[in-house]
Each structure stands twice: as structure tokens, then as C-alpha cells.
Amino acid sequence: MRKRTLAASAATAACGLVLGIAGQAAASTGGVLTVGAVGGTNVNAGDTLTGPINSNFVFTTSSGKITCTTGKFTAADVTNGAVGTSATETISQLHADAANCTTTISGTTAVVSVEINGTANGTVTDGASPTLHVTNLDEKVSLKTILGTNVVCDFGVTGTNEIDGALSNATNGATFTSQAVTKLAGSSLCPTTGAFSGGIGPITDTTQAGQKTFVN
């Protein structure tokens, strides 16, 4: 009986594989991340997840703050465990549109660019308080200064430090609230510490027809 079940499962999986290769996605479910609905089809490893800024990115320091109103988040799903475990992703873009950014940090006059430097790691945990844990984050910010040229400041988290965003299926997004980051590199004009707040969403799975993503 057990052998038959396994055989049936294998056959089903093989069938699904064939269908998947043929472009008809297998409808696996039960993962931490799904598309379309809670309990919907799983986000697959390798899927591209992306979303816009839906709540101003605000980086607050002791000498002023940077505010950005538009931008974009992009990540690639790496794993998507069963409900109750976690999903992981590689974050390759945490971009803000400099034209829609302002700075009040002392000595700076404009925001030149805000881009992720390299990639960061994201881990989604589900449950009562689903959270996106971001580690290894290096956000590179270029600021025009009163001395005519630009300073580049890298802010983020290293080692076991992380910033956490609360995930919501109402917005299909993540909201970060006063998450502590530190200066990783850059000019001595860069503030050494600060707090990041902001939101991204709705996050969609562009590999699966741009469907909204949900955490289960």
C-alpha cells in the first residue's frame, strides 16, 4: 500500500514535472509563500518577487533624515518551506528614485542615488506575526554635499544583526518601523547610525504572471 502511494506520488510528481516543463505550472501548495491567495499556489524557488515603495522610505539620523517616496524592491525566492517553517530569498534591489528623495542631513543638499550594494538575504517567517528578516544588508546612498561633490555612505546590517519588516496579506507587503542600521562604510561626513522606516508592496511574483504574494 505504501509502495503504491509512493509510486502514485512519484507518478504525480513526474506528471507535474512534465507539465511544468511544458509551461503549465504545477500547482503545488502549502508553502510559506503563495501567490494569488492565502493557501494558493506556492512561490517557486527562482521566482522573481518585486514591489514598489508604498510607504515612504525614511532614514532618520542624528543630523537629519533622508526621505524617498518612490522606489522598488526586487528579490529572488531561494527556498519556500512548508507552512510553519520559513522561506528564503535573495534581495537584489532596494532602490529609491533619487528624484523623489529629499535630505535634511547636515551638509548635504540632494540625494544622488539609493541602491543596494550587492545582495541581502531575506527570510520570511510565518505564524501570528509574519516577518521579513533582512540580513547582510548594505544600502549605498550617494548624497550631494555643500562642498560641491558627493559623499557615498553605506548603511545596513552585518553579522547576526537584521532589520525586520512586518508582513501583511492586506497590503501584500512589508512594513519596516524604526529599524536600526549603522554606517558600514563611507565618508566621515556620513552619520554613523540611523533608523530605517518604510514599506514595500504589493509584492508580486513576476514569474507567475505578476500575481500578488501572500504569507501563510
Add this chain to the structure above:
Amino acid sequence: MAFTGLFHRFKHRALAAVAAAAALIAVTASPAAATTGQPSGPYTGMGTCPTSGTALQNPANAIVGCVVATIGGGGFTVGGTKVAFSKPMTVKFGMYWAADGPTVTFPDGTSAALFATATPTDGTELSASPLDVPIPGLSNFWPGVTSAIVLIEPAGPVTAFAPLSAGENYPLFKLPIKLHLLNAFLGLNCYVGSNSSPIVLSPTAGTTSPPPPNQPITGDPGTIAINADPNGYGASVIDFSGATLVDNTLSVPGAHGCGILDSADWIVNSLFGVPSAPGHNTITLTGVSSTIAVDSSISDLTNAINATRK
């Protein structure tokens, strides 16, 4: 008759000189009447900033500024001679940079404008107290005889002033100096370095890359505070405090002008180990505090400074 004519010519010249002096006083007094006293608050020490000079008044300037820096201590090692700075030194100058002026870009992406500088109105760019430098091998019981009194004198203007390089592995500025050695046997014109062949200090708050045998050493940018003008002008004031600047890449030329017909040059060279090639010399400037007032408008900067005069 000839004597009388000479007297009249002298009298006319004297009167003309008096008139010219009076006119000069009137001209210099006019702006001072509205701007009496010395700058205070964040602009303290900037009374000699050449804000009305042609360099800072150039309309092509994108950024202009005034700088006052105090060096609290440190010292230098030249060849085998070590000298500590026992008293503070002060550096003052004006700075300017055109929008298409020179810049340097660092590996982290930061770019720094390289400011040109203008000499203060009193001509005193560098103020340093004399140093009493013992002569190697002699017990210094008679300063000036058994030691050399060394005056650190500027040998040209500060160049390539790059405030944004603070913390980068790059010189904050280049300062050409010469050492004026005073000793009973060396005469009044004994120098190490000259205007044409100066000792060029290129201190950094980052890490040096010297040739051997020197090893890299690291400075400290200290703390930085940036404040807006207290009276609402567009100027900003950048304060660097507690910085340590280092340079162990410099070279030091030999002595000249020492003794009768330079006859003692070789003695100075021998005693102090000069000329000294890069890799054998080090200068450390500690307790460096700098105030830089910057603005995109020279008139606004001038007004900002004048508003604090007391």
C-alpha cells in the same frame, strides 16, 4: 637753488604720500565701518579671510569658504631627528572651487572637490611657535647655541584642500613648508627646504602608503559637526575636531644657507640626517580642530561673517 628744488619735490612727494595714505585709510575704513570688530561665534578667527580678494570674488566659483585650523600637538621625525610640537600651530586661508574644478574620486564612490586657497589678508597662513631642537650629540644647555631654534615657515600656499577626503586614504591638503634654523653658528639664512624645493606635507586622516622602511600609519578624522549659519544666511559651518593627521611619505631636502657661504650646510645635513628620502620621515599632527565656513555665494558668506562681528 638745487637744494630748494629738491626740498620742494620731497615736500610734494610727502604730501602726495600723506594724501595717498589718507585715501587708503578712507578706502579700507569704509567697509570696516559697517563691519567693525572681529567675527565671533562659528566664524571666530576668520577676520583675515580674504573674502574681498579677487580669488574668492571670482564669479566662476561654485563654492567659497574660509578655514581656520588649529594643530594642538604632534611632531615630526626627519632622518634620525625627532621633534615634538610643544605649542599649537594655526593655519588660516580662504578657499574656492569652480563647478568644473578638480575632484578626486575614492574607491567608495565619494568624490571630493580639490579646493584652491587664498592667503589671508594679513599674509599669515601659518602661525607656529619656534621649536628648540637639540643638536644630536650635544647636551642642550644653551638654546640657540647647543640647539637650533627651528621656525616652521610656509613655502607656498596650501593646495588641493579636500575636506571631503576626511577619513579616506588621501591627503586633506598639501602644505609646502621650510624649516628656518637659527643658531649662533648657522647665521640667519639657514633653511631646510625652500620656496622652490619645499617640504610638502600631505597629511591624511586615513591610512598612508609609504615606501619602506616606513610602514602604513593611520590618522583619525575625529568628529564632524555641520551647522547652519546662526543668523539665517546660507553659509554652513563644518567643524572637525579631535582629528589626527599623519604623513610618512614625505621627503626632506638638504640644508642651504647655513654658515658663511653655506659652509655649514654639510654639518646640518650630517647632524640632522638630511636630505632624507621618502620612507624615512614622519609627521603627526594631533588635536587638529578645523572650522570651515562654506557658501555658494561670496557675498552671502561675507555677510554671514560680518553679522557676527563684535
